[in-house]
Amino acid sequence: MLIGGWDEELTGMYVAKFEAGFPEGNNNTASVKSTVSYTQTNTEVRAVEAGTSGDSIQDVRNWLDGIFGTSLPNISYPVFQPLTYAMNYIDINDAYNICKVMNESGNIYGFNTDSSDTHLMKNSEWGMINYLSYSQYGTNGQDIAINNANLNSGGTKRTVTTGKNGVDSVYAVTGMTQGKTDGAETAVKIDEIKTLSGNTPTTTGSMYAWNQQGGVSASSTGNMTGVYDLSGGTWERTASYVANGHENLQEYGASLAYNENILKTTSTKYTMIYPYDSTVDNSTKADNETNLNAASNANYAKNLKIYGDAIRETSATGIGTSSWQEDYSDYIALYNPFMIRGGDLWNKSHAGRLSFHYSKARSRYNDGFRPVVVPMF
Secondary structure (H helix, E strand, O other): OOOOOOOOOOOOOOOOOOOEEEEOOOOOOOOOEEEEEEEOOOEOHHHHHHOOOOOOOOEEOOOOOOEOOOOOOOEEOOEEEOOOEEOOOOOHHHHHHHHHOOOOOOOOOOOOOEEEEEEEEEEEHHHHHHHHHHHHOOOOOOOOOOOOEEEOOOOOOOOOOOOOOOOOEEEOOEEEEEEOOOOOEEEHHHHHHHHHHOOOOOOOOOOOOOOOOOOOHHOOOOOOHHHHHHHOOOOEHHHEEOOOHHHHHHHHHHHHHEEOOOOOOOOOOOOOOEEEOOOOOOOOOOOOOOHHHHHHHHHHOOOOOOOOOOOHHHHHOOOOOOOOHHHHHHOOOOEEEEEEEEOOOOOOHOOOOOEEEEEEOOOOEEOOOOOOEEOOO
């Protein structure tokens, strides 16, 4: 099959079964550092984690490395396992870079550059997976359940290795779902997740693991063979943007959007670039919600020729919840030039496999990612 931008015909590709997660924690994978480091020194932190009245910008942090601020460590190779802390607090630049080196020497997967290409998922690849999921080969039009598990320590600092500062546990957890129909968030504790990993009942009574009867409702196929975390968990970054020249393209996504100081305006096999309406999406427009909504709708209307990415075919407007099954349909524009997909655990019924949303692409508590591996034979 031909996948947008590739310079040769592909026989197929592999998609991570779960969202990227941190090693260690509730899995048995040791942390191994890659050759790429984090680049952002601050991040958007949820209020309960920061101990503030609202979400705020704080020193960058994550579950594995604690609070590190300007002491930027190398990024650990992500794991793709169930019941694992989702790998959040990473901007699109760093997500793009770690996905690109998953086949470098010393990686934990056994990949190499001769036989595999690894990269951050694009919108075209997200669309392909989710059209298959929506089809008779998946759930045959039935919605998939949201992963709405929030591993929330309730304000108690976690105990960590010497030298790491404490970070409250406010994280999505891979491969989980809740039985409630409204998809309301449920806070769970690590011992409850460990009980789930043994495939036995939990004290919550309504949380299910990926391999339990209730848990397979969150799979792309309705059984354990499918892809998980497509609805909820964290929003998933995709290598897709509008080349409108906004400073956030370089601030948070220089690796994928720029060739040195030159903005990339043509799609490649690693990125999808969308058209935009320069009359309403330009540098004269102030960064505010009114201008953003106008530009989002205008850019959405400008996109008349891109198909297969599950955007224009499955939604009616560029702002709101007009995607199938009332999923979010907020199109990229102005200071939110990058695309994220799927929704997060707090989005309730508006999260979903066909959901799309605009993003600055800065490091945040509720944004993660998923890679794609292409065999090169």
